[in-house]
Amino acid sequence: MVTIKNIAELANVSIGTVDRVIHNRGEFSLKTEEKVRKVIKELNYKPNVIARSLVSKKEVKFGVFLPKSKQDENYWKLPAAGIKNAEKELEIYKIKIIYFYYDKYSKTSFKKCFNKMLEKKDVLDGILIAPVISELASEMINKIPENIPFVFIDSCIQNSNFLSYIGQNTQKSGALSAKLMNLSVKVPGSIVIIKIISNDYHINNRIKGFLSYFKKLKDNKIIIYEPEKGKDLNNIIKTALKENKNLRGIFVPSVYAGRIAECTKKKSLCVIGYDLTTKNESLVKTGAIDFLINQRPELQGYLGIMTLFKKVVLKETVKKEIRIPIDILTKENIEEYKDQI
Amino acid sequence: MVTIKNIAELANVSIGTVDRVIHNRGEFSLKTEEKVRKVIKELNYKPNVIARSLVSKKEVKFGVFLPKSKQDENYWKLPAAGIKNAEKELEIYKIKIIYFYYDKYSKTSFKKCFNKMLEKKDVLDGILIAPVISELASEMINKIPENIPFVFIDSCIQNSNFLSYIGQNTQKSGALSAKLMNLSVKVPGSIVIIKIISNDYHINNRIKGFLSYFKKLKDNKIIIYEPEKGKDLNNIIKTALKENKNLRGIFVPSVYAGRIAECTKKKSLCVIGYDLTTKNESLVKTGAIDFLINQRPELQGYLGIMTLFKKVVLKETVKKEIRIPIDILTKENIEEYKDQI
DNA sequence: CGTCTGTTCGTTATCGTACACGGAAATAAT
């Protein structure tokens, strides 16, 4: 193992000088800088993180910008759980996390919360963002100072200077749902898509992927229902059943499959939805939901913090994109997906 | 953060004494021991792993007992990859891994390799084992000294004193395969199980799970083919097709689905197999294999080492069992499962 | 030539833990 002492000896300077060069703290001549840098390169010196974090008294602080935990049927407590997991694991490295929870159904809350985070910009060494309201996010993102790296989870603002994006290929997940739907629907008929949350990046792409899969086939008729906000789901289902005498399946490209499935007690319907919330889980177990797509939210949160840690503390290069697998959950395997990382 | 210095002060002794008590190195009186232990408990002292691993010059060595990487269509290089991942991540903690690769089709090799590992028992601080030949493993396991913790991946020898088991519920995965088969077979007919490797824990349990699912239904006829070792698979398939005029699906409860699918170019057959090897991957993409079950072999290896690390270095308590989710892979999502941890 | 300022660098204490060394007290042996 190469230490700064080795470097100091070979470069004929003291460890203090080596340290100054490494951290660009000035107070050295060009000549010694070159000498030191040359030796560092030759020996392929990598600083010892352990020694570094032992001596350094300064805490590393990461900001986390997430929807409130209870929103979307408690979905958002899952990424938060993964983040807390990472926080605990990194406690020893003096990593602290400051949480900023916003209301994902309120632009005002989003803005206010983001600004509150920006007030702390002088103490933050990195930021994790779930940019659920994408139009707003792409504005606000620009206000983050250049020197603070930020990662996205869940969704991504492509034309921004993000460090890394951790999330699922949403369109593919839609196509996968379509495959499963097609497999489950043995007799041709109508398939209904219930679009509860509109104007959402994920929802729209899932539908896009779903439709693209069915475009090639032509056996089934696909209808999209887009109920107004806050309207009774029972009525939607009733309407759907009335308007489609041969309804075969329901695709719910959001976390609300459980709510829908509670209304359709008819077992002959194939219901496909997203995310392992407690409600969804129990309805998969009863058979009311046939398939759930899982996006490993805990892992997304965990990896988000780990990516920041690798970049900021370990100074490693990180992947620009981490693809989250598209898990298929059914009655038979759902139990095995619980309590993962 | 509580340090031994704090404890020393409160207990009115020196840090040297505290250290001796903590490590039970003797040379202290009963009275001081009690004082020190009391303070440790009161302050809930947790040693600083960072400082500890910085000062300690001793390497921690883990033994890894795995089938040769190239066996089972290169399947076994996947857990090894996960292990190497963990090794790299833990390099800084002076963790070293010694690999012992055996031929999983030779009892002699298994024994010899295990004994070779046991020769190193004085330097090993933990062992990771894939006990593929279970009868032999359950004998050999007893020779591991009491003080060396060992974890299982892939499969488990239940009546042994293992620290942790990381693996999949094999029977459930069989039932899941059956569900998928049942879903894919739209017209009743025969379903063939091809049991290439016999006398294997996984294979038998997968078949058990598969059969149990179909027992309730009665639409399809299930036949098990058990070709002799080294026999041409093409012939097996030919025979199966000849003997079952209405063959609908093939279940391959091993890694060899790809080999089988190469022989059956008929698209009307549903083929379900196991594991994301390169061969299997390409055949899923062509559509020759309909479903693959993934058991996250890289993750198993990674978690195996991490579990040993947590126990031996961090002295944390670890889970006795880590369930690996049963991933369903299809043409639509297989790409997203590649290059995972 | 003396004083001053600024640049450049070496020395040293520190983080929390481990462990060797040696000293003081207490007990045993003579």
Place this chain on the structure above:
DNA sequence: ATTATTTCCGTGTACGATAACGAACAGACG
């Protein structure tokens, strides 16, 4: 009582990196 032997405990150094402190030396200026 004196010496020898335990028992018990404090001190010091090391691990590798950081950063404060101050020394050495140069050139500038009167």
